[in-house]
Amino acid sequence: MAVHDFEKAFQEKIDADVRIEPKDWMPEKYRQTLIRQISQHAHSEIVGMLPEGAWISRAPSLKRKQILIAKVQDEAGHGLYLYSAAETLGISRDEMIEQLHSGKAKYSSIFNYPTLSWADMGVIGWLVDGAAIMNQVPLCRTSYGPYSRAMIRVCKEESFHQRQGFESLLVLSNGTEEQRAMLQDSINRWWWPSLMMFGPHDSESTNSEASMKWKIKRFSNDELRQRFVDMCAEQVKLLNMTLPDPDLKWNEARRSYDFGKIDWTEFWEVVAGNGPCNKERLEARRNAWDEGAWVREAAVAHAQKRAARKQASVAA
Numbered sequence: 001m002a003v004h005d006f007e008k009a010f011q012e013k014i015d016a017d018v019r020i021e022p023k024d025w026m027p028e029k030y031r032q033t034l035i036r037q038i039s040q041h042a043h044s045e046i047v048g049m050l051p052e053g054a055w056i057s058r059a060p061s062l063k064r065k066q067i068l069i070a071k072v073q074d075e076a077g078h079g080l081y082l083y084s085a086a087e088t089l090g091i092s093r094d095e096m097i098e099q100l101h102s103g104k105a106k107y108s109s110i111f112n113y114p115t116l117s118w119a120d121m122g123v124i125g126w127l128v129d130g131a132a133i134m135n136q137v138p139l140c141r142t143s144y145g146p147y148s149r150a151m152i153r154v155c156k157e158e159s160f161h162q163r164q165g166f167e168s169l170l171v172l173s174n175g176t177e178e179q180r181a182m183l184q185d186s187i188n189r190w191w192w193p194s195l196m197m198f199g200p201h202d203s204e205s206t207n208s209e210a211s212m213k214w215k216i217k218r219f220s221n222d223e224l225r226q227r228f229v230d231m232c233a234e235q236v237k238l239l240n241m242t243l244p245d246p247d248l249k250w251n252e253a254r255r256s257y258d259f260g261k262i263d264w265t266e267f268w269e270v271v272a273g274n275g276p277c278n279k280e281r282l283e284a285r286r287n288a289w290d291e292g293a294w295v296r297e298a299a300v301a302h303a304q305k306r307a308a309r310k311q312a313s314v315a316a
């Protein structure tokens, strides 16, 4: 078959909602797009452990500490399933990590903001996990089989994260004046960066056209962002708090909320490495990699010994 015929058969499969599996023929650009998106997603989960990890030792009760530890562990797990899914496309874990450490691969802008108060733990659950779910539920039906299957479990865990976050905010919202002020301050700081998680406006989204054609993405950045605004504008009322946007207003004709302008200069600065915590985050990941060298060496030596023992017993 000529390449053109392979491409036609591939697109027909996608159009018929048949999943693409690792051994199937796929256009090189499809493979590269998936490696980019899945590895960046994996890096986001791993870097995303850092802002919350900083509060494990400062959680206000044993119950909250246990929940936070479990959540951070889940995020490590998500990173690992996603690295495994990306490996099925022919890139090694080491290569992906190298791309993160050298700055070649991105991770979500949101994790370059600092966690300044305990309320940030609940607000991350509500807004950051909430945005992640809005973006990731459609990925359970993404066209690449290993990615879509990984996302099913990730989404189940993320929705638990979101609910625990909101529950902890309900407690704060019924607390003292000081706790309520801490909560409002946290919402004010995380709202706009959460909207940026969905990526640039559709008109600036360089990857969307191909990703939509290949059903890697099923909804555009702006569509998902709008759904998120509509959801949060209602949920914030349950907290008796406000979203920091004077232009947020229900639009009866569109049956959606209008909202203010996102500061795209800030977004691109953060993506370019100049956000409040970019350097700190990458440094933490690089240090963890260096400090873990002996564990990786020991694991490889152990695997080699086991393989040698197995071979020797087969030969005997």
Ligand code: FAQ
Residues within 6 Å of the ligand: 036, 037, 040, 041, 042, 044, 045, 048, 049, 075, 106, 107, 108, 109, 110, 124, 128, 129, 132, 135, 136, 196, 197, 198, 199, 200, 204, 205, 206, 207, 208, 211, 217, 221, 271
């Ligand atoms: N940050 O053409 P598009 C989580 C880049 S996981 C940084 O629209 P695309 C769990 C983009 O890479 C959060 N860079 O790109 C958790 C591209 O540059 P490139 C992560 C961004 O891929 C919760 C350029 O801008 N989720 O939160 C961002 O079609 C709590 C042009 O953009 C995922 O990764 C950004 N926000 O759409 C963990 C989900 N947005 O790569 C801990 C999977 C865009 O060409 C605690 N990914 N860029 O050099 C996706 O759905 C997509 O990749 C989008 C971006 C929607 C993020």
